[in-house]
Amino acid sequence: MRCGSSPSHGAPEGPLKPVLQIAHLLSSLELGGQERVALDLAAGQVRAGHRVTAVSLAPAPDGRLASEFRAAGAEVVRVERRRQGADPALVLRLARWLGANQADLVHTHNRMALMYGAPAGRLARIAVVHTKHGRNPGTAMQLAAARLAARCVDAFVAVSHETALFARGRGEVAESRLSVIPNGIELGRFHPDPSARDRVRAELGIAPGAWVVGTVGRLSPEKNQALLVRAVVPLLDDRHRLLVAGDGPLLPALTALSTGLGIAPFVHLLGDRRDVPELLNALDAFALSSDSEGLPLVIPEAMATGLPVVATRVGGVPDVLEDGRTGFLVPSGDEAGLRDRLVRLRDDRALGLAIGAAARDAAQARFSAERMLRDYLDLYARVLSHRDRSR
Numbered sequence: 001m002r003c004g005s006s007p008s009h010g011a012p013e014g015p016l017k018p019v020l021q022i023a024h025l026l027s028s029l030e031l032g033g034q035e036r037v038a039l040d041l042a043a044g045q046v047r048a049g050h051r052v053t054a055v056s057l058a059p060a061p062d063g064r065l066a067s068e069f070r071a072a073g074a075e076v077v078r079v080e081r082r083r084q085g086a087d088p089a090l091v092l093r094l095a096r097w098l099g100a101n102q103a104d105l106v107h108t109h110n111r112m113a114l115m116y117g118a119p120a121g122r123l124a125r126i127a128v129v130h131t132k133h134g135r136n137p138g139t140a141m142q143l144a145a146a147r148l149a150a151r152c153v154d155a156f157v158a159v160s161h162e163t164a165l166f167a168r169g170r171g172e173v174a175e176s177r178l179s180v181i182p183n184g185i186e187l188g189r190f191h192p193d194p195s196a197r198d199r200v201r202a203e204l205g206i207a208p209g210a211w212v213v214g215t216v217g218r219l220s221p222e223k224n225q226a227l228l229v230r231a232v233v234p235l236l237d238d239r240h241r242l243l244v245a246g247d248g249p250l251l252p253a254l255t256a257l258s259t260g261l262g263i264a265p266f267v268h269l270l271g272d273r274r275d276v277p278e279l280l281n282a283l284d285a286f287a288l289s290s291d292s293e294g295l296p297l298v299i300p301e302a303m304a305t306g307l308p309v310v311a312t313r314v315g316g317v318p319d320v321l322e323d324g325r326t327g328f329l330v331p332s333g334d335e336a337g338l339r340d341r342l343v344r345l346r347d348d349r350a351l352g353l354a355i356g357a358a359a360r361d362a363a364q365a366r367f368s369a370e371r372m373l374r375d376y377l378d379l380y381a382r383v384l385s386h387r388d389r390s391r
Contacts (some may be wrong), residue, residue: 160316184372
């Protein structure tokens with residue numbers, strides 16, 4: 001297997017084939033940021049007339065997003081990783097599946113999919129595009145394996161300039177293959193909806209005039225929702241609430257923290273929810289307290305809903321938020337800074353409305369799924385054109 005030829009991203013692109021067979025390769029189809037990006041891409045590619053398959057490396061049963069991929073018109077298959085550690089035979093199984101299904105291009109998402117899918121794509125003699133959705137530092141051995149796999153990609157996409165800088169600094173891929181395509185969202189799903197606001201607040205027992213700050217995301221260490229809980233302690237009472245939507249290993253710890261701090265009656269820990277657009281409408285402000293991020297979809301989703309956002313200055317977040325105009329940025333781990341910005345929004349509702357309106361305008365201009373789809377299809381065209389010329 002020979003890996004290493006580099007496409008020229010500045011080369012003129014030819015038109016895409018009328019119908020491409022595209023395989024999106026993911027470690028699983030569970031609910032997460034990279035899976036949601038792949039779903040939105042797959043849906044757009046199906047609408048554009050292409051045949052799309054979501055390929056999961058996870059064992060049965062299918063993940064929670066499998067039904068949404070199918071509803072979008074994509075096929076869903078599993079090519080399982082059969083060992084907890086390295087599974088070299090998986091590369092061959094993937095290559096056989098790609099060849100048998102006449103795939104034109106495999107699009108891998110994050111490190112595990114890259115390590116198996118990129119060499120499999122090269123064995124199958126098809127184009128390989130990879131998207132890096134966050135830092136995912138991993139071990140030295142994992143980094144070495146990912147570097148080798150990245151030599152087999154035709155294009156390596158980072159979802160933010162910070163993510164690209166991180167990949168560049170660790171030598172993850174040749175500069176000639178590296179580009180940035182920010183994530184996009186289905187803007188039609190995220191917009192101000194007063195009826196949803198009333199409905200969710202009634203469900204949760206929150207007064208119509210209460211001030212509510214919230215967050216959405218997996219409850220895991222890098223998201224650091226505990227920082228947000230501690231920051232809002234002095235703010236909360238019956239007319240000021242915190243809403244946290246998401247599941248994960250830290251849910252019991254967050255529950256215990258809220259109880260220990262004496263704010264449990266004013267904190268709504270909702271677990272996994274499928275009605276995120278409606279939940280966002282129940283808020284007056286959105287907060288993200290992560291220690292590490294790529295380009296979190298939930299920030300442009302909150303912006304598109306018309307919410308002011310307070311977030312830690314990590315990953316690609318500064319690429320999304322303009323401090324003081326579409327939201328506020330604070331240093332990672334800065335509890336006092338996070339609290340201060342939320343107090344400003346609580347005490348000045350007009351400021352929150354103005355920032356929320358500017359945020360919605362910015363989201364509509366920069367973060368549409370249609371723009372993301374165009375950017376990726378243009379990249380596919382350049383990659384495939386380069387491969388045709390190289391034969």
